[in-house]
Amino acid sequence: MIAATQSNHPLATVSDPVPAVSAMNEARARIRLAGLRITKPRLAIIDALLRRHGPSSTEHIHQEMGARRCDMVTVYRCLAAFEQLGMVRRSYLHNGTCLYELTLGAAARHYHIVCKACGSPERVDYLPVKGIEQLLQDRGYTEVSHVVEFFGICPKCQPATARGVSVTVPADLRA
Amino acid sequence: MIAATQSNHPLATVSDPVPAVSAMNEARARIRLAGLRITKPRLAIIDALLRRHGPSSTEHIHQEMGARRCDMVTVYRCLAAFEQLGMVRRSYLHNGTCLYELTLGAAARHYHIVCKACGSPERVDYLPVKGIEQLLQDRGYTEVSHVVEFFGICPKCQPATARGVSVTVPADLRA
DNA sequence: CGGTAAATTCCAAGTCTTGCATGATTATCA
DNA sequence: TGATAATCATGCAAGACTTGGAATTTACCG
Structure with a gap:
């Protein structure tokens, strides 16, 4: 699907729910538990989401990955996988674009x-x-x-x- | 925006709210009242929506226009305009695709x-x-x-x- | 350390959105 | 009522984002 036309939107940084280290461990555990593999792009994506503490666009995530940057396609696919695991939730913008947000801890x-x-x-x-x-x-x-x-x-x-x-x-x- | 990847989805036809003629007149009035123009594509789009009695995809609308068919771009633009007027409401599908539904009468x-x-x-x-x-x-x-x-x-x-x-x-x- | 299977990458297609020039509709005026 | 002008709407082309497929790379298990 063409999910939506994308205008890039600034994002408000929201409050901090869970310490980053334990959140990362939980994320690894959930990936492993689902029978999926822990890869560098996936870790980098989670890392980017953790640093933002709030809804992020795919573009933001991609840029935030720095040296560990991977193909955009991988970002989309990883986020889709995370969403199915319930680790990530989507917000829809008014223009149809999506933002992704981690849902770890007891959030x-x-x-x-x-x-x-x-x-x-x-x-x-x-x-x-x-x-x-x-x-x-x-x-x-x-x-x-x-x-x-x-x-x-x-x-x-x-x-x-x-x-x-x-x-x-x-x-x-x-x- | 790239609204969403599109898979075509079948649509259930729902019950009938308003007689088609008065609905069409109301639509014309609302367009005119907003300072917009009444054009053949717009009438054809409303007609297609009226015949469906329920959420329609842009593709369905486009095909339903028959001889009065216009460019897909026009369909998108008209629906966006109608939405701003409150004449049309969007439903989002699970994959991000949208369906459009008329909201005339006292619905x-x-x-x-x-x-x-x-x-x-x-x-x-x-x-x-x-x-x-x-x-x-x-x-x-x-x-x-x-x-x-x-x-x-x-x-x-x-x-x-x-x-x-x-x-x-x-x-x-x-x- | 080697083998298997999944994940990533690249390439491509598909859909939606935006810019610009042309065409149509509405309002004004005679 | 009929013609003209202004403005909006449409169509076409280009651009952006997302998804699917095939081949290569990588992670995991023994």
């Missing part, structure tokens, strides 16, 4: 509101979806999952968009 | 559960999201909207996927 499910102007995500703690999933299982569905995304114009971007000014993003925040 | 907001195997959507009536949107507005966000999608394996597809059989879709249901 509770949370959602994001993404600014339609600058693309920065912010956490939304909110949970009343579990009941619906149960209801759907009662309907006969299995492997039930869901996607919830909120979109809006964040306070910072409001004067700008109101004046019709295009919001430009500092280059160092991109990807 | 209440509803959601979908999409089968990860065969792609057919089914309605989910469910509403407790309004409170969150209010909360986000109190946080300073404007133009708040949201996306909610549920995914799972529908009852019909379960024996098939359990046996590892790939689910093939009749050609006449495609696009």
Whole structure:
């Protein structure tokens, strides 16, 4: 699929949930447990995600890999694999682009509101979806999952968009 | 954006909300009211959506336009415009592809559960999201909207996927 | 250390998005 | 009502992102 047109969006760095070392060990364990192999690109991708502490674009991950950089195709495939393992969760941007976020530790499910102007995500703690999933299982569905995304114009971007000014993003925040 | 890789998914035809004629008139009025122009491609797209009575893929819409067919680019642009007017709502499939659905008349907001195997959507009536949107507005966000999608394996597809059989879709249901 | 199978890479195709020039629609005016 | 001008919409071409396949490389097990 062509997942979405990509504009690069700056990302807000959010709070730190788990010490990086144990998180990395947990990641290795989960990969191994699933019968997958621990490879340099995979470790580098997890490392990049850990350093960001929040949703990252594929591009950002790729750049963040530095010397251990691998093919873009590998990034996509690894993230897809991680997602199936439940190690990574996707957020969808308003334009269809995706961001990826590690879900290690006992991190509770949370959602994001993404600014339609600058693309920065912010956490939304909110949970009343579990009941619906149960209801759907009662309907006969299995492997039930869901996607919830909120979109809006964040306070910072409001004067700008109101004046019709295009919001430009500092280059160092991109990807 | 590259919205998503596209696999074509069959679509369930759902119930009929509004008489087609008045719906078409309402659509024309809303386009005109927004200061946009009424063109042949736009009318053909709305017509295709009306005939489907449910979420449609861009491909399906394009094929359904028949003699009045226009460029695919136009379909994308028109749907994007309609979405901004609130005349059309997007559903996201599990693979990132989108389906578009008309929201005319007094049609209440509803959601979908999409089968990860065969792609057919089914309605989910469910509403407790309004409170969150209010909360986000109190946080300073404007133009708040949201996306909610549920995914799972529908009852019909379960024996098939359990046996590892790939689910093939009749050609006449495609696009 | 060698063998097996998975993972990565490169190449290619497919889909969606954006820029620019052309064509169509709407409003204005006679 | 009919013609003209302004502006929006469309079509085409180019560009970007994502996915699939085949061959090579790498990780893991004995």
